[in-house]
Amino acid sequence: MRLIPPRWAKRLRKHGARWALGLLLTALAALYTLDYLPLAAPAHLDTFLSDQRMRLEPAVLDPRVVIVDIDEKSLSEVGRFPWSRDVMARLVARLAGHYQAGAIGFDISFPEPDTSSGYAVLQRLAQGRLKDVAGFEASLAGLKAELDYDGLLAAAIAGRPVVLGYNVSDKQLKGVLPAPAFTVAGLNGRAVSAYTARGYEANIARLQQAARGAGIFTAMTDGDGVVRSSTLLQRIGDGYYPSLSLAVCAVYLNARAIAPYFDETADSLSAAELDNGGLDYISLFVDGPRGRGQIGIPVGEGLTTTVQFRGRGGPEGGAFRYVSAADVLAGKVAPALLKDAIVLVGTTAPGLNDVRATPVNAEYPGVEVHANLIKSILDNSFKSRPSYALALEFLQVVALGLLLTAALAVLSPLPSVLLALAATAAVVGFNYYLYSAQDAVLNMAAALLLVSALFIVNLAWGYFFEVRRGRALVSRFGEYVAPELVAEMADDPEKYTMEGESRELTVLFVDVRGFTTISEGLTPKALREYINLYLTAMSEDIRDSHRGTLDKYIGDAVMAFWGAPVAFADHASRAVATALLMQASAARLNLDFIARGWPPLRIGIGVNSGLMHVGDMGSKIRRAYTVMGDAVNLGSRLEGITKVYGVGIAVGESTRAAAPEFAYRELDLVRVKGKHEPVAIYEPLAPADQLDAATLAELARWDAALAAVRAQDWDQAERLLAELGAAAPERGLYALYAGRVAWLRAHPPGPGWDGVTTFDTK
Structure with a gap:
């Protein structure tokens, strides 16, 4: 009993090795998608593809976020940076009072007191060399409030929607931290993975106490120095502190809380799940005039989220409006541009070192990284890796691998190219659809590399084995057939075989x-x-x-x-x-x-x-x-x-x-050695349309003579054969039959004679 039908057995013999190799490549790709096979090349390709996909994001201007830029114009008109805090106080007063900004976020920190007013110097003079000058100390006391630049900035900030920024590090503890969004104690025993900072360079107490909040603006880069994601919160001590973008949104939306959101309760999680906390989102609980409800921000490992970059960045990037800080101070900006907007104060001036490498631009303003995150939070739209990503990537690789493994082994080159291109287009199209329509970020390097590998392997196999074997076959046939047939066979050697048939x-x-x-x-x-x-x-x-x-x-x-x-x-x-x-x-x-x-x-x-x-x-x-x-x-x-x-x-x-297009002369009915059945044999003369009248007449006379022989009409046969022999004495056939008739006349064959001549030798 055959387990495999002959048809499939033949296919296995022909394509089995290629199918096995294709299945092996598919298995390797599937293992990679499941993280069982760490490979650098697909990971780098996924990063590259993600960057290219980010470049396709349209640059649509968002009027809700405006960047007040400390640009070259500002440095020229106001002075070198950092500016004294009385200038920053006037900037805050302009933005919050005159322009009525909805929220103000500083991509700048104030970690040390501002002594640029000279008040401390005057105070030392009043207590020293000028203490005997009448009225000097009293006049100085009257100037104290005016020369207390930190106090001026604190007063400008107080009661207004201002969020300060600060940096985290591992080296020092400077300034005062804001209140954390939540603490370890509030997690009810869950261990939430987050980036942990040992130090910080925060703002001085007077300013921090006056502000509505503060956020971390430290950039997080990948191994190649490119910013692709940002932490939403970082852990310092037992507290979890928000990023600048998250803190600004919380103030702008009047959020009552920033809290972790867990899909499961702690009691329902296993010990392994408790280790990562089951945390999927960071939630903003909004209760204000700009919205109500919960905004869930998806987070990955380390409480990070992908930054969705829009445009090319900078004043000409097209995604966010930039206005010069000098124009704000001078009141030259149209009020409608800033009213109720989120204003981020940052810098693009060369030399101030707030430029980041991003997927869309190697010199991208750091302040605009926060602007992109703020936009995503306001739109409640995040490009994130969904929970079903791993399963979908695995199924995609397996389905493509099985299809291409089966098909490429049997297809000729052109259909193979078209199928590989179609598979590549399907992977890219499906991935981009999920990215643009579903905000789902999936890896596609494994699928694309598998398509490429299967195509290349089958192409190489076809060349080194099938084509070369086909050419060798055609070369062997060249010993037997005409050159033009060899050329025809070389065009499609798969059609020809030396196997028996x-x-x-x-x-x-x-x-x-x-x-x-x-x-x-x-x-x-x-x-x-x-x-x-x-x-x-x-x-x-x-x-x-x-x-x-x-x-x-x-x-x-x-x-x-x-x-x-x-x-x-x-x-x-x-x-x-x-x-x-x-x-x-x-x-x-x-x-x-x-x-x-x-x-x-x-x-x-x-x-x-x-x-x-x-x-x-x-x-x-x-x-x-x-x-x-x-x-x-x-x-x-x-x-x-x-x-x-x-x-x-x-x-x-x-x-x-x-x-039938040839004219023939019937020779005989013969029974050759080794066969029992008689066969008629003929002599071809020429194409039928080329015979002349004399030859046609000779053939007619010969057919009549042969019929007479088979009818045992010896007289008629002899007469006709004699006439034929006289007309064509060189033709031995007529003499042969004349002799045969003479013998048959002498030895009559009888009524059962079939007219067959038997040959006993080869």
Whole structure:
């Protein structure tokens, strides 16, 4: 009992190795998606693709966020930076009072007191060299409030929606931290993974106490120095402190709390799940005029979120409006641009070192990183990796791998290229759809690399194995068939095979008459030239003129066939035409040979059509592409029979039926050695439309004579044969039948005679 059907067994033998290799590549890609196979190249490619995808984000201006830029113009008009805090106080007063900004966030920190007013110097003079100057100390006391720049800034900040920024580090503890968003104690035993800072450089107490909040503006870069994500909160001590963007949004939206959101309760989580807390979102609980409810910000490992960059960044980037801080101080900005907007105070001036490398621009203003995060929070739209990402990536890789593994092994080059391109387009299109329509960030490097690897492997396999094997096959066929057939086969070698099969074909045998006598009458050198000229002429007629397959040379004999490896529906006609051409070539050679003083050349040709076995046959030592079968044996017998009937060509009745465009002379009904059934044999004369009237009349008289013989009408047969013999004394066929009639008259065959001639020898 066969476990595998023959059809599939053949496919497994042909494509099994390629399928196995494809499945191996698919398995490796699947393991990579499941994080069981850490590979650097796909990870780098995913990063590159993510960056390119980010570049496609449209730069649509968002009027809700405005960047007050401490630019070169501001430095030129106001002075070098950092500015004294009385200037910053005027800036805050302008923004909050005159322009009525909805929230003000500083991408700047104030970690040390401002002594630039000179008040401390004057105070020392009042207590020293100028203490005896009448009224000086009293006047100085009156100037204290005016020269207390920190106090001026604190007063400007107090009661207004101002959020300060600060930096975290591992080196120092400077300034005063704001109140944390939540603490470890508030997590009810859950361990939330977050980036932990050992130090900070925060704002001085007077300013921090006056502000509504503060946020961390420290940039977080990947290993290549590019900012792609940002922490929403970082842990300092037992508290979790928000980023500048999150803190600004909390003030702007009047959020009552920033809190972690867990999908499961602590009681329902396993010990392993408790280790990462099951935290999926950071929530803003909003309760104010700009909205109510909960905004969930998806976070990944370390409480990070992906920054969705828009535009190219900077004043010309197109995503956010930039106004010069100098124009704000001078009151030159249209109030409508800043009213109720979130204002971020930052700098783009060269030398102030607030430029970041991002996926969309290698010199991207740091303040605009916060602007992009704020926009995402306000829109409640985040590009994040969903919970189903891993499963979808795995299924995508497996489905693509199975499809391409099965298909690429059997497709020709052009369909393979089209399929690989279609698969690549499908992966990219599906991924971009999820990214743009569902805000889902999926990795696609594994799928794209798998498509590329499967295509390249199958292409290389096709070249190094299939194509080379096909070319080798065609090269071998070049020994048998005409050059134009070789070129045709080379275009699609997969269609041709040397494996054994059965086909309707036509075979031809040709032999030199009296070759033993010829060889005895020539020197070895002359004999070699004689036979070479003969074989060359016959081979050219077979291969080049009628695209036959040259099988072999058997001494002075030649064997050929038509219909394989290239199939021809008219194989019989080609063989008959070739036989006639070979007789003409032999007649031409004969004139040349006689002129050289060589023995004359006469050949006999046998042609037969029928079902034959064709393929690469032989032994382990030597093999050849040849034909076998009863139809082949009959063709060989017909070549020998030509000597008996005195004709140059004899064909079987199946050949005559398959090539009706030629005129034939029936020779006999024969029963050759090894066969019981009689067959009719014929001599092809020429294409039927080329016979002259005399030849047609001769054929009609011959058909009548043959009919008389088979009817045992000996008188009529003798009369007709005599007339034919007198008209064509060189034709031995008529003399043969005249002798046969004489013998049959003397030895009557009786009423049961079938008119068949039996040959007991080959």
